Structure formats: C-alpha cells, structure tokens
Amino acid sequence: xxxxxxxxxxxxxxxxxxGACRIVGLIAKRFGQPQVVAxxxxxxxxxxxxxxxLAPQWQExxxxxxxxxxxxxxxxxxxxxxxxxxxxxxxxxxxxxxVDIVRKHLKSSIAVSASGMLAPFILGGALGYLLHRFxxxxxxxxxxxxxxxxxxxxxxxxxxxxxxxxxxxxxLNGTLMGTVAIGAGAIDDAVAWCLLALVLxxxxxxxSQALRSIGGGLGFVLLVTMLLRPILxxxxxxxxxxxxxxxxxxxxxxxxxxxxxxWFTDSIHLxxxxxxxxVGTSIPRGEIHSGVIDRIQPLTVALLLPLFFTYSxxxxxxxxxxxxxxxxxxxxxxxxxxxxxxxxxxxxxxxSGLSTREAMGIGVLMNARGLMxxxxxxxxxxxxxxxxxxxxxxxxxxxxxTLMASPLFDRFCHAKDSQRQxxxxx
Amino acid sequence: xxxxxxxxxxxxxxxxxxGACRIVGLIAKRFGQPQVVAxxxxxxxxxxxxxxxLAPQWQExxxxxxxxxxxxxxxxxxxxxxxxxxxxxxxxxxxxxxVDIVRKHLKSSIAVSASGMLAPFILGGALGYLLHRFxxxxxxxxxxxxxxxxxxxxxxxxxxxxxxxxxxxxxLNGTLMGTVAIGAGAIDDAVAWCLLALVLxxxxxxxSQALRSIGGGLGFVLLVTMLLRPILxxxxxxxxxxxxxxxxxxxxxxxxxxxxxxWFTDSIHLxxxxxxxxVGTSIPRGEIHSGVIDRIQPLTVALLLPLFFTYSxxxxxxxxxxxxxxxxxxxxxxxxxxxxxxxxxxxxxxxSGLSTREAMGIGVLMNARGLMxxxxxxxxxxxxxxxxxxxxxxxxxxxxxTLMASPLFDRFCHAKDSQRQxxxxx
Numbered sequence: 001x002x003x004x005x006x007x008x009x010x011x012x013x014x015x016x017x018x019g020a021c022r023i024v025g026l027i028a029k030r031f032g033q034p035q036v037v038a039x040x041x042x043x044x045x046x047x048x049x050x051x052x053x054l055a056p057q058w059q060e061x062x063x064x065x066x067x068x069x070x071x072x073x074x075x076x077x078x079x080x081x082x083x084x085x086x087x088x089x090x091x092x093x094x095x096x097x098x099v100d101i102v103r104k105h106l107k108s109s110i111a112v113s114a115s116g117m118l119a120p121f122i123l124g125g126a127l128g129y130l131l132h133r134f135x136x137x138x139x140x141x142x143x144x145x146x147x148x149x150x151x152x153x154x155x156x157x158x159x160x161x162x163x164x165x166x167x168x169x170x171x172l173n174g175t176l177m178g179t180v181a182i183g184a185g186a187i188d189d190a191v192a193w194c195l196l197a198l199v200l201x202x203x204x205x206x207x208s209q210a211l212r213s214i215g216g217g218l219g220f221v222l223l224v225t226m227l228l229r230p231i232l233x234x235x236x237x238x239x240x241x242x243x244x245x246x247x248x249x250x251x252x253x254x255x256x257x258x259x260x261x262x263w264f265t266d267s268i269h270l271x272x273x274x275x276x277x278x279v280g281t282s283i284p285r286g287e288i289h290s291g292v293i294d295r296i297q298p299l300t301v302a303l304l305l306p307l308f309f310t311y312s313x314x315x316x317x318x319x320x321x322x323x324x325x326x327x328x329x330x331x332x333x334x335x336x337x338x339x340x341x342x343x344x345x346x347x348x349x350x351x352s353g354l355s356t357r358e359a360m361g362i363g364v365l366m367n368a369r370g371l372m373x374x375x376x377x378x379x380x381x382x383x384x385x386x387x388x389x390x391x392x393x394x395x396x397x398x399x400x401x402t403l404m405a406s407p408l409f410d411r412f413c414h415a416k417d418s419q420r421q422x423x424x425x426x
Numbered sequence: 427x428x429x430x431x432x433x434x435x436x437x438x439x440x441x442x443x444x445g446a447c448r449i450v451g452l453i454a455k456r457f458g459q460p461q462v463v464a465x466x467x468x469x470x471x472x473x474x475x476x477x478x479x480l481a482p483q484w485q486e487x488x489x490x491x492x493x494x495x496x497x498x499x500x501x502x503x504x505x506x507x508x509x510x511x512x513x514x515x516x517x518x519x520x521x522x523x524x525v526d527i528v529r530k531h532l533k534s535s536i537a538v539s540a541s542g543m544l545a546p547f548i549l550g551g552a553l554g555y556l557l558h559r560f561x562x563x564x565x566x567x568x569x570x571x572x573x574x575x576x577x578x579x580x581x582x583x584x585x586x587x588x589x590x591x592x593x594x595x596x597x598l599n600g601t602l603m604g605t606v607a608i609g610a611g612a613i614d615d616a617v618a619w620c621l622l623a624l625v626l627x628x629x630x631x632x633x634s635q636a637l638r639s640i641g642g643g644l645g646f647v648l649l650v651t652m653l654l655r656p657i658l659x660x661x662x663x664x665x666x667x668x669x670x671x672x673x674x675x676x677x678x679x680x681x682x683x684x685x686x687x688x689w690f691t692d693s694i695h696l697x698x699x700x701x702x703x704x705v706g707t708s709i710p711r712g713e714i715h716s717g718v719i720d721r722i723q724p725l726t727v728a729l730l731l732p733l734f735f736t737y738s739x740x741x742x743x744x745x746x747x748x749x750x751x752x753x754x755x756x757x758x759x760x761x762x763x764x765x766x767x768x769x770x771x772x773x774x775x776x777x778s779g780l781s782t783r784e785a786m787g788i789g790v791l792m793n794a795r796g797l798m799x800x801x802x803x804x805x806x807x808x809x810x811x812x813x814x815x816x817x818x819x820x821x822x823x824x825x826x827x828t829l830m831a832s833p834l835f836d837r838f839c840h841a842k843d844s845q846r847q848x849x850x851x852x
Contacts, residue, residue: 006502006505006506007505007506007509007692007698008689008692008693010506010509010510011509011513011685011686011688011689011692011698012685012686012689012693014510014681014682014685014689015682015685015686015689018678018681018682018685019682021678022675022678022679022682025675035674076432076502076503077502077503077505077506077507079432079433079503080432080433080436080503080507081503081506081507081510083433083436083437084436084440084507087437088725248461248724248727248728249448249451251724251728252444252447252448252728252729253448255440255444255728255729256440256441256444256445256448259437259438259440259441259444260437260438260441262437263434263437263438263440263441266433266434266437267434267438272433272437295724295725295728296724296725296729298674298677298721298722298725299514299721299722299724299725299726300725301674302674302677302678302681302721303678303681
C-alpha cells in the first residue's frame with residue numbers, strides 16, 4: 001500500500017474510532033459508566049470480536065491486520081501512535097501523582113495494598129500454574145513459573161489512574177477512604193509492574209537481559225527521584241516565560257524528557273509507560289506541572305488514547321472462546337480476580353479499623369483493572385507469553401471488573417453518605 | 427522489525443526530533459526568525475542532507491527509510507502521524523480564519539492577490555516548461571503542461587498560516603496592511619490549491635478521476651459553507667456543556683468532523699489539508715471555536731507538526747544538487763519565485779494606493795512560502811510529478827523565501843512605524 005492510501009485509510013479509521021467511542025460512551029453514560037470504560041469496550045467492538053463477526057470483509061478492509069507484521073498494515077502505524085497516546089496519558093498520571101499524600105498515609109495504605117495483593121497474586125499464580133499444566137493456554141515457550149508469575153501479576157493490577165479519577169469524580173479527594181485507596185492503588189500497581197518486569201526478564205532467558213531490566217529499572221527510578229527531580233526543580237527557569245507561566249519551549253522540554261524516559265524503559269525491555277510515568281512525577285510542581293497537564297491532556301484523551309484502546313481491541317478475539325471449557329476458564333479467572341482483590345482488600349481495610357462502608361468502597365475501587373490490565377496483557381501477548389485465547393479471557397476480566405466498579409461503589413457508598421463523612425477529611 | 431523495536435525507535439526519534447527543533451530554534455531566535463522556520467530547517471538537517479552526510483550509518487539506523495515503501499520502515503508510521511499533525515494544524519488555521527475580514531476588503535485583496543499571482547504563475551509556468559524540455563528534472567510520466575502547471579502553482583503559494591502569524595506577532599491585526607495581506611494570502615493559497623488539484627487530476631490521466639477531484643472539491647466547499655456551517659451553528663448545543671463551554675464530547679465531535687473532511691478530500695485525490703481547513707472554518711465561532719483551538723493547538727504545534735517537517739526533511743536530498751547546472755537551476759527557481767511574488771505584489775499594492783512602506787511589507791509577507799510550499803511539493807513528489815532533484819530545489823526555495831520574510835519585513839517596516847500607522851486601523 002502506498003502512502004496516499006495509508007493516509008486516506010488512517011483518517012477514515014480515526015473518524016470511525018472517534019464515532020464508535022462516542023456512541024458507546026453515550027450508552028455507557030446511561031448506566032453511570034465513565035467514558036474510559038466505553039472506550040475499552042468500543043475498541044473490542046471494532047475488532048474481530050463484533051465488527052469482524054458481523055461484517056468480516058468490511059472489518060478487514062477498514063482495519064487490515066497482519067499478525068505476522070511483515071507488511072504495511074494498520075498495526076504498523078497504529079502501534080506507534082497508540083503507544084504515544086499511552087505514554088502521554090501515563091505522563092499525565094505521573095504529573096498528577098502526589099507523592100506527599102502517599103507518604104502521609106503510607107502505613108494504612110501499605111496494610112491494605114499488601115493484603116489486597118497477596119491474595120490475588122497467590123490465587124492468580126495458582127490458577128496460572130493450573131492453566132499452564134492442563135489448559136494449554138500458554139505458548140510452548142512459556143514455563144510454568146512464568147505462567148504463574150504473569151497471571152499472578154496481572155491479577156494484582158489496580159487501575160490506578162481510573163481509581164484516582166473515580167475518587168476525584170465522587171468528591172472523595174482528601175477523605176480517609178480516598179487517600180488510603182489512592183495510596184494502596186499506587187503501591188499495588190508499582191509492585192505488579194515489578195513482577196511483570198521479572199516475568200519479562202525471565203522470559204528473555206538470558207540472565208544479562210534480566211539484570212539489565214531490573215537493574216536498569218531500579219537505576220532509572222533512582223536517577224529520576226535523586227537527580228532529575230532536584231535538577232529540574234533548580235532549573236525551573238527553563239520551563240517558564242518571564243511571566244512565570246509555562247513557556248512553549250518548556251512544554252517541548254517536558255515532552256522531550258518524556259520521550260527519553262519512554263525510550264529508555266522500553267529499550268531495557270520494561271515498558272514505555274514506566275518511563276513516561278516516572279518522568280511525569282519529576283516535573284516541577286505548581287504552574288509548570290499544571291500547565292503541562294492543561295496543554296497535553298485534551299488532545300491525548302480525546303484523540304490519541306482511543307487509538308490505544310482500538311489497537312488493543314483489534315488484537316482481541318473473543319470469538320476464540322468458542323468452547324465451553326474456555327468459557328469456564330474465563331469465568332474462573334473472573335471469580336479469582338474479583339475474590340482475590342475485592343474481598344481481600346475490603347477485609348484488610350475493615351480489619352485496619354475502617355467502617356464497613358469504607359472498606360467495601362476501597363475493595364470495589366481496587367478491584368477495577370481498567371487500562372492498566374490492558375497494558376500488561378498487551379505486553380504479554382506482544383512478547384508471546386500468553387495465547388490469544390488467554391488474552392481474550394483477560395480482556396473480558398479487565399472490562400467486567402472495571403464495569404463493576406462504578407455501580408457497586410454507588411450501591412455500597414452513596415454519594416450522600418460520603419458527604420456526611422466529612423469528619424474523615426484529613 | 428517487530429512492534430517492540432518499532433516503539434523503541436519511535437520514542438527515540440521523537441526525542442531527537444524535538445531536541446533538534448529546539449536547538450535550531452534557539453539559533454534561529456537570535457536572528458529574529460520564528461520557530462516554524464527553525465523546524466523546517468531542522469527537518470532537512472535530520473535527513474540525508476546533513477545528518478546523513480556526516481554520519482550515514484547513524485542516520486540510517488535512526489531513521490531507516492525505504493523509498494520503495496515495501497517494509498515497515500520509519501516512513502510507514504511517520505507518514506500517518508505527520509499527516510495527522512498537518513491536518514490538525516490546518517484545522518486550527520481554518521478555525522482562526524475570519525471570513526468577515528476577507529469579505530470586508532475583498533476588492534483590494536483581490537487586486538493585490540491577482541496581480542501578485544499572475545506574475546509568479548506565468549514565470550513559474552515558463553520555467554517549468556523550460557525545465558521539462560531541457561532540464562530533465564521531471565519524471566518521464568509528467569507532461570510539459572503538467573510540469574508548467576505544477577511549477578506555476580507552486581510559485582503562487584503564499585504561506586498563509588505563517589503570514590497570519592507574523593502579522594499577529596507584529597501587532598498588525600486590523601491594520602490596512604495586515605488585512606489586505608491576509609485577504610490576498612488566503613485568496614492566493616486557495617487558487618494555488620485549485621491549480622494543484624487540476625495538475626493532480628490531469629496527472630491521473632483518466633478524465634473521470636479529474637472530474638471527481640474538481641467536482642468533489644467544489645461540491646465539498648458548497649457542502650461545508652451552505653450546509654455544514656449553518657447546521658453546526660443551529661446545533662451549537664452539541665458542542666457545549668450546560669455552562670456554555672466547549673464539552674469533551676464537543677471536542678471529539680469537532681475532531682471527528684475534521685477526520686471526515688480530511689478523509690474525503692484525500693480520497694478524491696486532493697489533500698487532507700483542504701478538508702481539515704474547510705471543516706475548521708465551519709465550526710461555530712465564539713466559545714466553541716476558541717475552546718477547540720486552545721485544546722488542540724499546544725500538542726499539535728509542540729509535538730505533531732515537527733513530525734511533518736521531519737518527514738519532509740527525510741525526503742529532501744540536497745546532496746543531489748551536486749552539479750553546477752543543478753545549482754544554477756536552483757538559483758533560477760529562487761530568483762523567479764522572489765521576483766514573481768515580491769516584486770509583483772509590492773507593485774500591485776503600490777499602484778492600488780498604498781504607501782511604499784506598506785507595499786513593500788505586503789510583498790515581503792506574500793513572498794514567504796513556508797509550510798504550504800512543503801505540503802504542495804511533498805504531494806508532487808509523492809505522486810511522482812517531480813523528481814528528487816527538483817524537490818530539493820523547491821525545498822531550498824521554500825526555506826530561503828521564508829527566511830527572508832522576517833528580517834526584510836523588519837528592515838522595510840519597522841515595528842515603530844507600524845505603530846505610528848494606527849490611523850490606518852480599520
């Protein structure tokens with residue numbers, strides 16, 4: 001295909017993707033679901049799971065897809081743009097990340113997150129082992145240990161950005177429930193990503209690569225927190241114009257640092273989102289970080305992030321789950337994910353002295369897997385750790401746990417109640 | 427190359443592109459040149475013209491380029507993103523376009539633009555004919571008529587968005603000089619694009635395609651101005667939230683319309699920028715259009731537009747101009763471009779009663795070819811109308827005429843003088 005046809009196709013794809021996300025969004029809104037959930041679903045619907053089932057030829061011609069990745073198909077150009085959208089989004093999450101809040105309630109957050117992580121990890125790990133042994137749901141190359149670690153890690157995931165958004169949306173910022181949930185979510189995600197790094201490193205089988213991944217990752221965290229953050233803080237002038245506002249070259253500098261971070265963590269075989277997130281936490285706070293957010297968030301959320309959901313959805317083949325035992329496994333994964341996370345988190349929160357209502361709220365919020373799960377399983381699929389069948393199961397798990405969050409939260413913790421709890425404001 | 431390596435490469439390319447644009451930008455600033463000029467030059471420097479000359483292997487490994495377009499090289503994914511950046515930028519230009527101003531001074535604008543267009547078109551067309559006959563600078567497939575039309579059209583180009591930006595930057599909005607220049611620039615560009623459409627259509631050699639291009643283009647203009655604009659104006663509510671501000675779904679709707687416009691004009695073999703620009707002019711004015719600009723401009727200008735300049739620069743091989751006669755032709759093109767545009771525009775403005783100073787200012791501004799020239803010649807190269815050698819000559823012409831604009835303008839029309847001329851404010 002030549003460049004002219006590439007561009008025609010790309011603009012039409014864009015229009016279809018944006019339209020689909022909006023239509024699903026309107027339906028989702030009626031059920032009290034946030035837009036991000038709608039986009040996760042819209043991506044799957046545009047792929048072989050629905051559109052490709054109803055009109056295979058249309059789907060094929062609109063989104064030509066070559067899993068062998070040998071020619072100029074949609075995936076060749078959708079992938080870099082979708083990764084750019086993802087990196088920008090995680091950069092924003094890093095910009096919004098408040099180290100101070102997590103530090104303040106570190107103890108209770110650790111209590112909730114640790115207990116709410118062990119359960120899903122052990123359950124997920126056990127299920128991974130069983131599926132590897134009996135299910136045939138992992139490619140040959142994947143060992144039993146890697147299967148356990150990967151499924152365990154993917155169960156540990158908490159949709160940290162979504163959790164933060166729901167808490168903000170419900171006006172729970174600064175409440176005990178909100179603060180503990182955000183802190184616990186951040187810790188959970190960090191640990192899950194470290195586990196993923198371990199799996200990816202072990203999967204590369206050569207030990208030097210494993211060391212490079214883990215050592216490089218730790219080194220990068222130290223570099224960013226110990227060196228980059230204070231340096232940027234000292235040279236705030238680089239980011240601002242004479243009036244003290246973020247300048248255009250300040251914005252470009254921030255984007256350049258983000259690209260370098262994403263490139264580095266990608267090149268040591270972790271994931272671009274790590275680097276983008278970490279660099280985001282290091283940008284000086286105040287006018288600068290809020291200016292960067294204001295300028296990159298709208299286009300990222302409206303245009304680029306939906307491309308990632310579509311990319312992920314085009315890889316999802318729910319039609320592969322065409323046998324009863326596969327549906328059974330899908331259900332088992334879902335039950336393990338929900339039980340391991342929701343029940344364990346709520347129990348831990350309740351035992352640590354929170355009210356039943358607050359404990360239930362935290363459990364429900366921590367249970368949503370959202371975007372983060374899609375990232376981790378896309379990485380697993382891309383590296384050949386999991387099969388397309390297991391990928392489809394995990395996509396369903398991610399969507400269902402995310403769909404559950406908002407209505408269940410409203411059911412257990414009415415907005416009214418949460419407003420009454422203002423004495424908990426910290 | 428697999429997707430993992432694609433992404434690593436993409437993020438590193440991003441960091442290099444953003445860095446190069448900033449460094450050249452800092453140098454350009456010292457000489458009073460705007461950032462957009464710096465980015466045009468940075469793109470060329472990153473390509474085979476400088477970076478590839480100094481360190482061919484590094485350049486090759488950083489920006490792998492396959493002109494046969496058969497594999498997953500940089501151009502396969504850089505092209506769609508760069509087109510997206512360009513479409514978004516032209517969408518912004520359309521959003522900022524003020525039909526009322528052009529309408530108000532239609533007569534004097536037409537006078538300046540018509541005379542300032544005939545000269546470059548005739549001179550360019552004659553040069554095109556000569557080069558086709560004697561220079562061998564056009565591929566075999568290109569006829570003498572097409573060569574004349576193409577070179578004539580490309581001489582007519584005025585960097586309309588840049589002209590608008592310089593006028594805004596110098597505080598000349600609303601002055602007689604500023605208004606006439608903007609109006610004339612807009613008309614010039616519109617006519618040049620129509621000529622390009624004619625060339626492209628004739629180049630397709632089958633008449634039905636030519637009719638589809640011209641008819642489709644005219645139909646689209648009518649559709650947008652007669653139908654889309656009043657409909658969007660009537661349904662302003664679709665764009666705003668209850669508080670009357672642009673909503674997130676309003677932004678997505680605008681982006682969807684832009685994608686559809688870009689797709690349509692691309693698919694009738696014109697160019698995506700037409701559709702994006704036209705749709706931009708149809709978005710309801712006021713809170714809505716300024717909200718859309720605010721949200722998409724920062725990331726588009728800081729991140730996506732530099733990708734277009736790089737894409738264009740990677741296609742530029744100034745090294746091809748390695749013979750004296752080629753350098754001579756390059757010089758001839760430059761002289762014809764400057765004489766035809768600057769001299770003719772200034773003369774027309776002067777004859778229509780403007781002061782010498784204002785006439786010179788208008789001529790200098792109209793002479794800058796900027797981004798628009800790069801778009802038109804990239805299209806010519808992509809469709810095989812011009813050779814790589816002629817492309818390189820035209821890139822140099824575009825850069826030099828753009829570089830001239832700011833210092834010459836300052837020389838002939840000091841900022842002080844222009845402030846004194848406030849009695850000319852309309």
